[in-house]
Amino acid sequence: MVQINLPKNSKVQKGKFYKDKTGSKNIRKVNIYRWDPSSGENPRIDTYEVDMDNCPSKVLDLLNKIKNEIDPSIAYRRSCAHGVCGSCAMNMDGKNGLACTKPHKEIKGDINIYPLPHLKVQKDLIGDLSTLYKQYESVEPWLKVSKKDGHKENLQSIEDRSKLDGLYECIMCACCSTSCPSYWWNGDKYLGPAVLLQAYRWIIDSRDEDRKERLKKVADELKLYRCHTIMNCTNACPKGLNPAKAIASIKKMLATG
Amino acid sequence: MTDKNPISPHIQIYNWHISSLISISHRITGIINIIIVTFIFFWVAFLLLGNSNYELVQKFFEGYFGKFLIIGTVWSFSFQILSEIRHMFWDLGFGFELKTSNITGLLVIFGSLFLTIFIFILGRSLFI
Numbered sequence: 001m002v003q004i005n006l007p008k009n010s011k012v013q014k015g016k017f018y019k020d021k022t023g024s025k026n027i028r029k030v031n032i033y034r035w036d037p038s039s040g041e042n043p044r045i046d047t048y049e050v051d052m053d054n055c056p057s058k059v060l061d062l063l064n065k066i067k068n069e070i071d072p073s074i075a076y077r078r079s080c081a082h083g084v085c086g087s088c089a090m091n092m093d094g095k096n097g098l099a100c101t102k103p104h105k106e107i108k109g110d111i112n113i114y115p116l117p118h119l120k121v122q123k124d125l126i127g128d129l130s131t132l133y134k135q136y137e138s139v140e141p142w143l144k145v146s147k148k149d150g151h152k153e154n155l156q157s158i159e160d161r162s163k164l165d166g167l168y169e170c171i172m173c174a175c176c177s178t179s180c181p182s183y184w185w186n187g188d189k190y191l192g193p194a195v196l197l198q199a200y201r202w203i204i205d206s207r208d209e210d211r212k213e214r215l216k217k218v219a220d221e222l223k224l225y226r227c228h229t230i231m232n233c234t235n236a237c238p239k240g241l242n243p244a245k246a247i248a249s250i251k252k253m254l255a256t257g
Numbered sequence: 258m259t260d261k262n263p264i265s266p267h268i269q270i271y272n273w274h275i276s277s278l279i280s281i282s283h284r285i286t287g288i289i290n291i292i293i294v295t296f297i298f299f300w301v302a303f304l305l306l307g308n309s310n311y312e313l314v315q316k317f318f319e320g321y322f323g324k325f326l327i328i329g330t331v332w333s334f335s336f337q338i339l340s341e342i343r344h345m346f347w348d349l350g351f352g353f354e355l356k357t358s359n360i361t362g363l364l365v366i367f368g369s370l371f372l373t374i375f376i377f378i379l380g381r382s383l384f385i
Contacts, residue, residue: 231276
């Protein structure tokens with residue numbers, strides 16, 4: 001259901017202010033969404049003054065600096081720091097992206113950091129993605145071949161292989177799905193751009209023998225057709241992929257048979 | 258997850274893009290258009306009931322609110338049509354690149370303004 005306003009327990013309050021202690025002249029304010037599950041309080045926005053003279057270039061570096069030098073209690077996911085694992089997906093400056101590939105120089109004014117939108121928050125910048133993973137599982141993201149050829153090499157022409165370009169690069173960071181208003185309002189039923197792009201990746205694979213079943217499964221008023229081409233997904237994708245186009249391709253395949 | 262966990266802010270903090278802005282406007286103008294078409298039917302029925310009504314309607318449309326209503330109607334229909342054409346190209350599988358979709362988006366916005374002025378002036382010179 002469309003619920004524009006946040007529920008009572010999700011209303012964001014003003015939080016603490018951490019004044020700069022280094023005496024640096026190059027200071028930026030960083031506003032970070034905080035929620036502590038043990039406190040029972042509403043989420044709040046803490047503001048940190050950060051010395052930018054001694055801070056590397058990316059938003060993740062900025063977060064690490066705050067965690068190491070100012071406030072160790074702040075929680076966020078991160079792993080590879082090179083835009084490959086997708087752990088540090090979050091909302092920076094009103095747009096989803098990977099903290100490890102987003103330069104803070106690109107952000108004008110105060111730096112606002114929130115968790116990925118419209119998720120249940122586990123702590124601070126960590127959102128709960130279990131619904132998305134369950135939906136991912138539902139599209140059966142693995143190659144399906146009949147058993148008798150199971151031991152033979154499964155060849156694919158260069159042309160067929162190139163159909164997977166722009167799809168296989170997806171790292172499932174959920175930036176696209178959580179940027180989609182349709183997914184915000186119908187996240188429990190609509191599969192969302194990330195999962196639909198993955199579904200298309202298996203539908204279009206020339207080696208897969210389950211195309212018809214896959215298409216039949218995804219052809220659903222809620223699962224697929226909640227996409228209204230808002231294009232927030234393509235705008236958000238940190239890998240430069242195009243989920244909107246993948247979804248349209250599924251719709252086109254269904255329409256043209 | 259329990260109900261205790263808050264929901265992270267969404268529409269409150271997310272930036273508007275050209276595409277998302279047009280998408281929501283497309284829906285709103287769609288609803289407005291249905292209401293307008295209904296009113297046009299009432300208008301026609303009203304005129305059929307006698308020619309004294311004609312003057313009343315004429316007076317209403319000559320006022321500021323009447324003019325605003327006409328211009329708004331023309332814009333709403335222009336926007337809806339152009340945006341729908343954009344959607345039809347999408348349905349054919351074209352125009353998904355970010356750059357293309359931004360350009361077509363701007364075309365819809367400025368095209369609808371241009372069409373509004375064009376149709377309004379054309380209508381005035383034809384019927385008055």
